[in-house]
Amino acid sequence: MTGTKTMRHKATAALGAMAFAAAALFAGNAQAQVKIGFIGTLSGPGGALGQDQYDAFMLAVEQKGGKLGGVPVQIIKEDDQLKPDVGVQAAQKLVERDKVSLITGVTFSNVMMAIHKPVTSAGVVMVGSNAGPTPIAGAQCSPNFFSTSWDNDELHEAGGQLSTDLGYKKMYVMAPNYQAGRDAVNGFKRDYRGQIVDEVYTQVNQPDYSAEIAQLQAAKPDAVYVFYPGGMGVNFVKQYRQAGLLGKIPLISVSTIDGSTLPALKELAVGAITSAPYSPDLDNAENKQFVTAFQKKYNRLPSMYAAQSYDAANLIDSALTKTKGNVTDKEALRAALKRADFKSVRGAFKFGSNQFPIAQFYRVDVVKDTAGAAFATKGMIVIKQRNDLAAQCKMKS
Template structure:
């Protein structure tokens, strides 16, 4: 073989390898996979991977590579992961993106890159408003959406004096602001605790002394388990009506069991929702992972199904960042969400239902029942600040 022929073969081999790489959709999936909220991240991973498995390991008919990273609930780590996904791994989309404090640390990098980003556990108010971007989406919720529904629900229940609690970070502040937007009674106190705090005895003593009509709280993951257990141990769950968001859900119920009985939660999803897509999802998730999914798993499952529609719409052009972002926005109108009604608002956050659920029953395995839909087809108040068309 001549030198020229050898060079030509080498070039053809490189072209083949490159084309093979380009024919694979690369997804970066970041979430907290260690520490007290690891269950929140793991549910997102499991929900996303289940949807991929059901589509034959493909998105839009294209083979997929998923790169997983643990943000450790640290904004600086999340930012490093985002940069790695974009600059080194050249991913076509990033999913997950952690808690609001982690997402906010990467928001400018994501926006500047043009890479499609789909949050499955956050919708901080700046991202919904002035910092909205054409390539950045949340398939989960505006942070305060579920809290708004509980404010409305508790207002309609006739509570007059309410005590508020949340961890001191962006989502905690958004949640309590959303609650107050719809609850018009007296706020006795508004208490912010440390992120990751495990002992709430001092705060619970203050709550008990305040003697409110009801308490509303936001404590996800392990924080929620500790908060509810300590309320129960103090005997307050039977004395003060307990309302919350992201506190009593699929990630915390296995640990809480009957300690959570009586609590009422606002959410865009629960396993108790009765629609064909959700029945299929809950059955498949439970069979595969031997546990009931949470809203985090549902959001990540929806993210994969959304991407499946979007990649199919772009065809070979899924490598075009702008084309994929446009397709994701359009796919929000088309795919069937496990939560029921869903579409993207102008700011790329969901318009969806927010439901009220209550833990009922007794014994080791209580059940969750749907109480109603305080807010139907609900958007957010930040869209007016968003510059997207």
């Protein structure tokens, strides 16, 4: 009887130990999973941009077996609808309810301006993959914010330099009236060496540009420079073509004709010239495999939005590898991100002191391929290795 009780006691103890071990293992696995919030504009005229960001990020996660840095990750997606207040609500949900360790994405600058301080002040690390408002690259920089794209000034300084290089003496400039649009015009004027005939600001998501196109035609500029991302760009370019101006008054643009809008524009965009930080035909091994994998999975060429978000996933992967999945030590996580020890699809990649890339920009023309479809092709380097706003950033830990 005593022996039986002893055996039962040992068996119970063994089962208890096994249960404890299983619970510990489960807890360890649960603790190891890193929650990452993704915020992007996923609906409306700008939805294609955010979708490109999300698709590319998820492609990188899929390629790594559902892990980043060897750690299982859970991606929680939120649509900001291009509304700053909705973006703030999404950020609050991710930080307070979902308890994410990092937030990535963010498509438009007005949303970024609304969520940047609340998120970074809460101690959550952000890895932006598109929106780069000038203030947060300069005086309002944060040790908890990293970008894999560019700051708005830098993006359009390249457009101004390209227009100067092409010899255009009189430019007509157009952009939507919000943070990125105003940054666009300021950045363009900084590096353009000719005369600005006029600068026109239109409503965000304005569908009809016929009145503005008539006005610019009457102004008789040498060329037109526009910044119209997403559906705005599709509408503007179609109407510019319909007015008979594409090919007559050269169209120079940034973030207007790219992988997110070419599928809708096709041959209508042929002849336009863009300044861009990325082109699908950049000649490096990482980009070649990325373009092949993206096309195979999504049946379209990746845009710069996709490329920057793919880089964001690989940047986070490199950081989590260094911290062995530890996201609680924020100083170690930030240091690992700052090292940027990954291979970018854009080529050489390193951060400036404001944690924005020191990047180069290319001339990308819209041409016809042998099948008659339009696509972008890399041309000359417009600006090489530049990050002007870093000097205005006095990083506070």
